[in-house]
Amino acid sequence: MDKAKTTQALKLYAMSVLSLICGGCIYLLFRSETLLMFKWAEALQLKTSILQIRQQLTPFQAPEIFIYALPDGLWSLSYILFIEAFWYGEKKSWIFASVVPAIGFLSELFQLLGLIQGTFDIWDAIFYIAPFIIFYGVKFYYLREKPNEKN
Amino acid sequence: MKKTKFVITLATIAFFVFLAMGSSENENNSEDSSKTSTLSPNQYCKDAQGRPRESACRTALRSKGYNVDKYVKWGGADNGENAAVCTATDANGTLYAFEVVFGKSCEAVSVKIADY
Numbered sequence: 001m002d003k004a005k006t007t008q009a010l011k012l013y014a015m016s017v018l019s020l021i022c023g024g025c026i027y028l029l030f031r032s033e034t035l036l037m038f039k040w041a042e043a044l045q046l047k048t049s050i051l052q053i054r055q056q057l058t059p060f061q062a063p064e065i066f067i068y069a070l071p072d073g074l075w076s077l078s079y080i081l082f083i084e085a086f087w088y089g090e091k092k093s094w095i096f097a098s099v100v101p102a103i104g105f106l107s108e109l110f111q112l113l114g115l116i117q118g119t120f121d122i123w124d125a126i127f128y129i130a131p132f133i134i135f136y137g138v139k140f141y142y143l144r145e146k147p148n149e150k151n
Numbered sequence: 152m153k154k155t156k157f158v159i160t161l162a163t164i165a166f167f168v169f170l171a172m173g174s175s176e177n178e179n180n181s182e183d184s185s186k187t188s189t190l191s192p193n194q195y196c197k198d199a200q201g202r203p204r205e206s207a208c209r210t211a212l213r214s215k216g217y218n219v220d221k222y223v224k225w226g227g228a229d230n231g232e233n234a235a236v237c238t239a240t241d242a243n244g245t246l247y248a249f250e251v252v253f254g255k256s257c258e259a260v261s262v263k264i265a266d267y
Contacts, residue, residue, distance in 0.1 A: 020170075030223070033205065036172060064242035068220060079167045083160065096160050100167045119218050 005088055012085035016078045023074030029054055030067045065123055073127035076101045080135050094136050104128030192233040192253035201229030203251065208237035211251045211259035222247065236265055 027037050028050050041047045079100040087093035108125035111118040196207035205225040212219050222239035230236045230250060237249045248265035 032209070032220075032223070032225075062242070064221070067223075067242065075167065075170065079163070082163060086156070086160065086163070099164050103164075103168065104171070119220060 009085040009088040012081045012088070016081035016085065019074045019078035019081060023071040023078065026067065026071045026074075029057055030062055068121065069123035069127040072104060072124050073131055076104055076128050077131035077135070080131055084135070097136070098132060101129050101132040192255055192257065195255075196233075196253040196257040197229065197235055201235070203227040203235035203237050203253075204257075207253060207257040208235075208239070208249070208251065210257040211253055212237065212249060212262060214254075214258035215262045217262070233260075 041050055080097045083097040084093055087096060105125055105128045108120055110116045112120040197203050208225055208227060209219045221241055224240045227235050227237045234252045237251050240246050250263040250265050252260040254260045
């Protein structure tokens with residue numbers, strides 16, 4: 001991999017980590033303390049600090065989609081970016097990148113059909129799959145426009 | 152080389168699925184479930200001041216089909232033996248109150264929307 005490609009891949013890794021951190025912060029600051037993630041925060045000695053920040057944010061009423069669906073989208077996006085960086089230059093990277101968004105989307109679909117426990121939410125389903133469609137829609141459009149830069 | 156990358160990809164998938172588990176409810180705590188056998192709902196589902204625990208309110212409302220993920224800022228008050236008023240707000244800040252009678256595992260024997 002040449003230097004330019006390595007730089008691009010590193011940017012994608014960084015965006016992947018950032019996306020994951022943003023999603024995690026929404027969970028820890030706005031969602032219920034009964035989530036397993038709080039057990040992990042407790043193990044990392046972070047729970048007290050998180051609870052203090054939650055207190056500060058009490059007057060702030062975030063929209064429902066921001067609290068419940070956006071973290072799913074960020075989780076999905078983080079995975080896509082990581083895979084895209086890891087398989088940088090591979091034409092078939094989209095196949096690997098589709099796995100986690102598909103798992104998320106199918107889990108919502110199965111909840112709708114009553115096959116697994118949970119509450120179906122159309123926004124969750126959309127946010128799971130949207131990053132994949134947008135990312136590869138833009139990528140393939142861009143590659144079609146500039147075929148010489150194809151990997 | 153490709154095989155190694157494939158294995159790392161599988162590990163990444165497993166890692167992200169593991170992260171998704173972190174966003175699920177922590178209700179299968181074996182320590183908590185062992186307590187249900189010795190404590191009454193009054194002790195198990197409420198704190199020392201008689202206020203209902205958030206997890207108890209969520210369990211009770213969920214057992215009656217409420218979508219508890221839509222509520223935040225849980226609170227409540229004592230409402231008698233095995234009973235409590237659970238309060239919560241939705242994302243718009245609207246306050247809801249539910250009169251709950253708890254069963255042994257904090258499932259709801261009955262839930263009534265409080266009309267004050």
